[in-house]
Amino acid sequence: MKKIDERNVRFNVLIVLVYIIGIILILQLFNLQIIHGEEYLETSSTRLTRETRITAARGNITDRNGNIIAGTVTNYELQLYKSKISIETLNNTILNIINILEKNQDKYRDSFPIEKENLKFTFSSEEQLNNWLEENELEKGLTEEEVINKFKEKYEIQSDDKNTIRKIIGIRYGIEKDGYSTMKAYTISNSISVESVAEIEEKNASFPGISIETTAKRKYQLGSLASHIIGYVGKINEEEYKKNEGYSIHDYIGKTGIEYAFEKYLKGKDGLKQIDMSVDGTTTAEYVTKEAVAGNDVALTIDAKLQEAAEKSLKENLEKINNGGFGKVYEANAGSVVVLDVKTGEVLAMCSYPDYEPELFLDGISSSKWEEYTSGESALINRTLQSAYAPGSIFKMVSAVAGLETNNITIEEQINDTGIYHAGGGYNPKCWYYTDYGRGHGLVNVSEAIKHSCNYYFYEVGNRMGVEELERYATYFGLGQKTNIELPGEVQGTLAGKTLYNKIGQTWYPGNTLSAIIGQGENNFTPIQLAKYIAMLVNGGKDIDVTIIKEITKSNGKKINTEEIDNYINARLEIKENEIKDLNIKEENLNAILEGMKSVTTETGGTAYSVFKDFEIEIGGKTGSSEAGKKTNAWFAGFAPYNEPEIAIIVSVENGGHGYYTAEVAREIMEVYFGISEEINENRTIY
Numbered sequence: 001m002k003k004i005d006e007r008n009v010r011f012n013v014l015i016v017l018v019y020i021i022g023i024i025l026i027l028q029l030f031n032l033q034i035i036h037g038e039e040y041l042e043t044s045s046t047r048l049t050r051e052t053r054i055t056a057a058r059g060n061i062t063d064r065n066g067n068i069i070a071g072t073v074t075n076y077e078l079q080l081y082k083s084k085i086s087i088e089t090l091n092n093t094i095l096n097i098i099n100i101l102e103k104n105q106d107k108y109r110d111s112f113p114i115e116k117e118n119l120k121f122t123f124s125s126e127e128q129l130n131n132w133l134e135e136n137e138l139e140k141g142l143t144e145e146e147v148i149n150k151f152k153e154k155y156e157i158q159s160d161d162k163n164t165i166r167k168i169i170g171i172r173y174g175i176e177k178d179g180y181s182t183m184k185a186y187t188i189s190n191s192i193s194v195e196s197v198a199e200i201e202e203k204n205a206s207f208p209g210i211s212i213e214t215t216a217k218r219k220y221q222l223g224s225l226a227s228h229i230i231g232y233v234g235k236i237n238e239e240e241y242k243k244n245e246g247y248s249i250h251d252y253i254g255k256t257g258i259e260y261a262f263e264k265y266l267k268g269k270d271g272l273k274q275i276d277m278s279v280d281g282t283t284t285a286e287y288v289t290k291e292a293v294a295g296n297d298v299a300l301t302i303d304a305k306l307q308e309a310a311e312k313s314l315k316e317n318l319e320k321i322n323n324g325g326f327g328k329v330y331e332a333n334a335g336s337v338v339v340l341d342v343k344t345g346e347v348l349a350m351c352s353y354p355d356y357e358p359e360l361f362l363d364g365i366s367s368s369k370w371e372e373y374t375s376g377e378s379a380l381i382n383r384t385l386q387s388a389y390a391p392g393s394i395f396k397m398v399s400a401v402a403g404l405e406t407n408n409i410t411i412e413e414q415i416n417d418t419g420i421y422h423a424g425g426g427y428n429p430k431c432w433y434y435t436d437y438g439r440g441h442g443l444v445n446v447s448e449a450i451k452h453s454c455n456y457y458f459y460e461v462g463n464r465m466g467v468e469e470l471e472r473y474a475t476y477f478g479l480g481q482k483t484n485i486e487l488p489g490e491v492q493g494t495l496a497g498k499t500l501y502n503k504i505g506q507t508w509y510p511g512n513t514l515s516a517i518i519g520q521g522e523n524n525f526t527p528i529q530l531a532k533y534i535a536m537l538v539n540g541g542k543d544i545d546v547t548i549i550k551e552i553t554k555s556n557g558k559k560i561n562t563e564e565i566d567n568y569i570n571a572r573l574e575i576k577e578n579e580i581k582d583l584n585i586k587e588e589n590l591n592a593i594l595e596g597m598k599s600v601t602t603e604t605g606g607t608a609y610s611v612f613k614d615f616e617i618e619i620g621g622k623t624g625s626s627e628a629g630k631k632t633n634a635w636f637a638g639f640a641p642y643n644e645p646e647i648a649i650i651v652s653v654e655n656g657g658h659g660y661y662t663a664e665v666a667r668e669i670m671e672v673y674f675g676i677s678e679e680i681n682e683n684r685t686i687y
Contacts, residue, residue: 049276050081050183053248054288056268057216059295061230061258063304064346064550068221070230070259070358075217076192078108078200079185080175081277083209087156093207094171095164097200101189104196108189110170111177112151119144119166185211187250190363211275216294218252218362224355226307228382229300229487229548231257232358255361257382258298258548260488261572265552265560268295296560299550301346309672310337310349313665318353318653326661330632333376335653335662336383338531339669342645345535345544347485349669350528354379377654385485388493388524389652392626393453393659394637395474395519397537397593400446402473403461404589409446411592417441417456423463427511431456450596450622451606455518462517467508470517471497476543476583477533479525483546484575493529496522520626527650530637535648538594538620538639541585597622598642601663608636611663616676618642621666623659631655636662640670647673 061070078097085093101108113122113132121144123129130140138150145162152165155172159165171188180186197212204210218233236244236253247253253267254260271292276285314337319325321332339349356379360369373379381387403409419434432455433441441454449457462470474480480495494500496516501508515521532546549569552560569575597620599605601612607623620642624635634656639645649669651662671677 049274051289052213052273052275054271054273054290054292055213055215056270056292057294058218058233058252058268059266059555060297061266062297062299063302063307064299064348065303066299067304069226069300069304071219071221072216073219075190075215076194076197077187077213077215078189078192078196079187079211079213080171080180081183081185081209081211082181083277085208088158089208091155091157091168091172093210094168095159097188097207097210098167098171100196100199101192104193104199106189106192106196108171108192109174109187112166112170112173114144114147114166116163116166116170119148119162191217218359220358222304223359224357225304225311226300226302226351227257227355227358228352228384229257229302229350230358231255231259231261232361233259234361235364252362256380256489257487258300259358261486261569262298262549262552264568264572265296265298268555269293294555296555297553299553301341301348301548301550302350303348306339306349306669306672307351310339310665310669311351311353311355313337313668314351314353314651314653317651317662317665318656320664321653321656321661326658328657330655330657332634332653332656334383335651335656336387336527337652337665337669338384338527338650339673340531340535340544340546340648342535342539342639342648343544345532345546346550347528347546347548348647348673350384350548352381352383356380382487382489383527383652383654385483385487385490385526385528388491388526389633389654390521390523390626390628391519391525391530392624392633392635393519394530394534394622394624394635394650395479395523396450396453396458396517396624397597397622398474398477398479398533399458399461399470399517400450400593400596401537401585401589402469403465404446404592405473405583405585406465406469408465408469409461411446411588414443414445415449415457415460416443417454419456421456421459421514423459423510423514425509425511427514429455429459429514431459447592447596447599450593451599451603453607453623458517459514462513463510467497467513467516470513471495471499473583476580477536478543478578478580479523479529479533481529481578482575483526483528483532484577485528485546486549486569486573488573490528490573491526493525494522495525519624527652530635531648531650534637534639534650537590538645538648540587541583541590543580543582594620594642597639601638608638608660608663611660611667615667615670617670617674619670620645621663623663625657625659628654632657634659634662636660636666638663638666638670640674 057072060068062068115122121129133140133142148165151169157165157168175186178186200207200212232255233252234255236247236251240253241247241249254263271288272290273286273288278284314335318332318335321330334353336352341348354377356373417431417440419440420428420430422428431440440456441452444454444457474495480493482490482492498508500522512521516523535544552565601608601619601621603609608621612619617640619638619640621636621638626633632655634653636651636659639648649666651665653662656662
C-alpha cells in the first residue's frame with residue numbers, strides 16, 4: 001500500500017513539472033513574438049548571408065624549362081546583387097559605377113542594340129530589328145530615340161540626358177535578360193582595374209548591392225607564342241555545361257589545344273566564401289569556409305626560346321617569299337614548322353602560321369577579330385597536325401628505303417636518267433630536270449638521286465618494286481597514320497596505294513605507282529607525321545612515340561604518374577594505338593640515304609647547298625615541292641648534327657614555290673638550337 005502512495009506522489013510531481021515547463025515555454029514564445037517580435041524581425045531583415053565561390057587558379061602551362069606560357073593573374077569581377085533599394089537609387093548606383101569604369105577605361109557588359117556613342121541601331125538588317133522589337137513587345141517602325149524613351153519609361157530613369165539614359169539602359173537591360181537576386185549576382189564587368197576597385201571599395205556604402213569578387217584569370221604571358229599548342233579557354237557553353245560535372249554555368253573551360261586536352265588536370269577545385277551583408281546590399285563581413293585548390297601544372301616538351309625562333313623565322317620567310325626575295329613572287333600566307341628530338345620523340349618546337357592571340361577568346365572574341373581569324377588562311381587551324389599535304393620529294397627517302405630493303409636496287413647501282421621515263425601504256429612522265437633544262441641527270445645511284453631529287457630514278461624504282469612494298473615501308477614510318485600526339489584535332493592523312501583504292505572502289509594502275517613513289521598522287525601527310533618519319537630515318541630506323549607532354553605536377557609538388565596521363569589522354573582524345581612492326585632496316589642502306597641528304601646541303605648541285613654551304617655544323621636535308629591545285633607547296637626536311645643526330649626539322653609553306661626557299665627557316669632554327677645565334681624577338685622576353 002505504501003508503494004502505491006509513493007508512485008502517486010511521483011506521478012503528481014511529474015505532472016506539476018510538465019505544467020510549469022509548458023508555462024515557461026509559452027511565456028518565452030510570447031516574449032519573442034509579441035514583446036520583442038518587431039525588434040527581431042527588423043534585425044533579421046537587415047542581415048543577409050550568401051555563399052560565393054572562390055575561383056581556383058588554373059594550372060600553369062610551361063615549357064620544358066619552367067617558363068610560364070599560360071598562367072593566372074588576380075582578376076576583379078564587378079557584380080550587382082538585388083537589394084532593398086528604390087528604383088531611383090538603383091539607377092543612380094548604375095550610373096555612378098559606369099562613370100568610374102569609363103574614367104579608368106574599364107570595359108563592362110552592355111548588349112543593348114543601340115550604340116552608346118551615336119545612338120544608332122546595331123542591327124545589320126531590318127528583319128533583325130523587327131524581330132528584336134517583337135521580342136521586346138515593341139511596335140515596328142520605332143526610331144532609336146523612340147525605343148530609348150520606351151525603355152527610359154520602363155526603367156523609371158529620371159535623367160533627361162540621352163547619353164546618361166542610354167548608359168543606364170545598357171545595364172538594366174542586361175539585368176532584365178539575365179536576372180539577379182539577393183543570392184545570384186549580375187556581372188557588370190568580368191575584369192576591372194585596381195583603380196576602379198580602390199574607388200568603389202572606398203565608397204562602398206554609396207554602392208548598394210555592388211560586390212567585387214577576386215578571381216584567378218587566365219593570362220597568356222607570351223602573347224601568341226605557341227598559340228596552336230596551348231589553345232585557349234572561354235566561357236562554358238550550355239552543351240559543355242551538360243557534359244561536364246562540377247562546373248557552374250559561369251565557369252571557364254578549355255576549348256582547344258592543351259587547354260582542352262588537359263582540362264581535367266588544369267582546372268582547380270573552387271573554394272567557398274561566406275558574405276554577410278545588410279538588406280541594402282552593404283557588405284558587413286566575409287570569411288572563407290573552404291579553401292580553393294589550384295590546378296595542376298602541365299609542363300610541355302617545347303623550348304620557349306626555340307619556339308620563338310621558329311615562329312619568327314617562319315613569318316619572315318613567308319614575307320620574303322611574298323615579296324619576291326628569292327626571285328619569283330609567290331602568294332605564300334601560311335606554313336608550319338616541327339622540331340623533334342630524334343631519340344625521344346619530344347616536340348621541341350611546333351608552330352603554325354597564321355597564329356592568333358588566345359587572350360582575345362577569354363570573354364568572347366569580337367566579331368571583327370573572329371572574321372579576321374577565320375577568313376582566308378584561317379589562323380585557327382593548327383597546320384602541323386590538322387592539315388595534310390602531298391610531301392613531294394621529301395618522301396623519296398621512304399622510296400629509297402623500300403627499294404634497297406627489297407633488293408630492287410642496290411647502293412652502288414646507277415640508273416641512267418635520260419629525262420623522259422617510258423613507263424608503257426602511253427604514260428611517259430618527265431624528270432623535273434628535263435622540264436627545266438631539256439636533259440636528264442645521267443647516271444645516278446641512290447645517294448645521288450636524293451641529292452639531285454631525280455624523279456626518273458625513282459620512277460624506275462617504283463616500276464621494279466610495285467606499290468605494295470612502298471605502302472609497307474611508308475606505314476612503318478608512320479605516314480598516313482596519326483602520331484597520337486596529345487593534342488586534339490589530329491588528322492590521319494592518306495597513303496596512296498592499293499589499300500586506299502580498294503576502300504574507295506577504284507583500280508590501281510602502274511602509272512599511279514609512279515606518282516606515289518615521288519610523293520604525289522593521294523599521298524597526303526601532316527607535317528608532324530613527316531617529322532616523325534625523318535626522326536626515325538636518322539635514329540637508325542627505330543620507332544618513336546611523338547609527345548608534347550614532359551610532366552604534370554600537382555599543386556602539392558607531387559608528379560602525376562605517366563601511365564595515368566596516358567590512359568586519360570587516350571580516352572579524352574579517343575586515341576587508338578598504331579601497330580608497328582620493326583622492319584630491322586639495314587644500317588648500310590640508311591647510311592647511303594643519309595649520305596644523299598648530306599650532299600643536298602654540303603655539295604655543289606645539292607638543292608639546298610646555297611643555304612647551308614657555309615654552315616658551321618654538318619647537317620642532312622632534303623627539299624621538296626608538291627602541286628596542290630594551282631598552288632605549289634614547298635618543303636624542307638632536315639636533321640643535325642649529321643654524325644650524331646639530335647633534332648629533325650620539317651618546314652612547310654603553302655604555295656611556297658620551291659623547297660630550298662624554306663631551308664632558311666631550318667637553318668635559323670638550328671642556329672638557335674646549337675647556340676650559334678641567340679637572336680629572338682626583341683619585343684618579347686623569355687626567362
